[in-house]
Amino acid sequence: MDDKGPTPFERDVVVVLEQLRAGDVVTYGEVAAEAGHPGAARAVGSLLRRAGGGTLPWWRVVTSTGRLVPGGEREQARLLRSEGVRVRGGRVLG
DNA sequence: TATCTGACGATAG
DNA sequence: CCTATCGCCAGAT
Numbered sequence: 001m002d003d004k005g006p007t008p009f010e011r012d013v014v015v016v017l018e019q020l021r022a023g024d025v026v027t028y029g030e031v032a033a034e035a036g037h038p039g040a041a042r043a044v045g046s047l048l049r050r051a052g053g054g055t056l057p058w059w060r061v062v063t064s065t066g067r068l069v070p071g072g073e074r075e076q077a078r079l080l081r082s083e084g085v086r087v088r089g090g091r092v093l094g
Numbered sequence: 095t096a097t098c099t100g101a102c103g104a105t106a107g
Numbered sequence: 108c109c110t111a112t113c114g115c116c117a118g119a120t
Contacts (some may be wrong), residue, residue, distance in 0.1 A: 022101085039102095039103090040117065042116060064103055
């Protein structure tokens with residue numbers, strides 16, 4: 001019973017994601033930097049994979065090239081479009 | 095403590 | 108536009 005719950009890293013990332021509003025789209029690298037962990041883009045992805053599908057707006061996070069989540073492109077595209085974001089070919093049009 | 099893994103990112107071909 | 112590689116970070120075993 002020594003579980004400390006969310007790790008410091010997770011807390012920092014969650015804070016950033018909670019600030020995102022409908023229609024907003026950010027990259028993994030941006031989230032990492034904003035959370036105070038520059039260069040940890042990959043760690044952000046791992047985190048969203050583990051605890052993103054719960055209460056976090058994982059669909060508003062894409063790769064640096066606008067690529068959607070591998071394997072969840074359909075779902076992510078559907079959610080983004082519902083927020084007014086234009087998606088094309090598994091990519092976010094910006 | 096060591097090693098492996100992966101919703102990434104930048105660069106080269 | 109594509110795939111292949113290397114580098115980086117945090118988590119898991």
